Amino acid sequence: MRIAIIADIHGNLLALEAVLDDIASRGVDLTVNLGDCVSGPLWPAETASRLMALDLPTVRGNHDRWVVEAEGEALYFSDKLAREQLDAAQRVWLAALPMQRDISCGGLAVRLFHATPTDDNTYLMEDARDGRLVQSDAATVTARLGDLGGAGLALCGHSHLPRLLVIDGVTVVNPGSVGQPAYSDPTPPDAHVSEVGSPHARYAVVTVREGSLASVDFVAVAYDWEAAAARAEGYGRADWVRGLRTGFAK
Structure with missing residues (x-):
């Protein structure tokens, strides 16, 4: 069995469509979000509409929660x-996503979550250090995973x-x-960037045979990132423009 794993679309419909087309060419049995x-x-609204129609197994991200729940200064621009562009049904769909x-x-038992199983806004496999995300040690990752209920495969996003x-x-x-290959998080005291260094849309495919993980393939897909950057530019988001065009935050 083969599962395609997508995460952190962030309203980038063009990247999502390119990834879905690529997934369709690979004989995948299931896609999870x-x-x-x-x-x-x-x-945002067009992406929500597409995802609702697909009805994929999906879990909630921190920004999904903030779109629905955050108020005042806690509500970031994006x-x-x-929130302003989603209709009522789309907001209800977003609010109902499980953690x-x-x-x-x-x-093979698989657990899906966005960041960690118990916190949608804490990195699982990374720590912010000297302004960048670096791989956490094994003990730290184990503590953040907690009890997975016997799952042999854990799928997460959040760090991009x-x-x-x-x-x-x-x-x-x-x-x-x-949909977002680079970003800057200015939150003190651990302000940092995440960047993959190319503008491609990313996803992964896992293959399971007889209850054991046989392979993990990471995929980078070209799409019209110039059109996506132009869309962000129209909203005055120079940070997004650079990230979408280059895969670098700075």
Whole structure:
């Protein structure tokens, strides 16, 4: 059985469509979505509509939650934009997304979540250090994972960095970001950037045979990122423009 893993679309409909087309060419059995679906100065409502029609197994990201719940200064520009453009049904769909979800893939138990199983806004496999995200040590990742209820595969997003770790017999996969290859988080005291260094849309495919993980493939897909950058530019978001065009935050 083969599962495609998408995450961190952030309203980038063009990147999502390119990834979905690529997935369709690979004989995938199931696609799962790890959240942060619509928040971004791009196409939030159109992305929500597409995802609702697909009805993929999906979990909530931190920005999904903020679009629905945050108020005042806690509501970032991209979250506010998404809230304004989503219709009532789309906001209800977003609010109903679960924080985590368990599925079975070819006899292998899999847990889906956005950041960690218990916190949608804490990095699982990274720590902010000297302004960048670096890989966490095994003990830290184990503590953040907690009890996975016997799952042998854990799928997460949030950092936008494609990553594969094996910790105490559990394989942990972050597919990278479909729609935002770089960002800057100015939140003190650990302000940092995340950047993959290219503008491609990212996702991953896992293959399970007889209850065991056989392979993990990380995929980078070209799409019309100039059109996406132009859309962000129209909203005055120079930070997004640079990230979408280059995959670098600075």
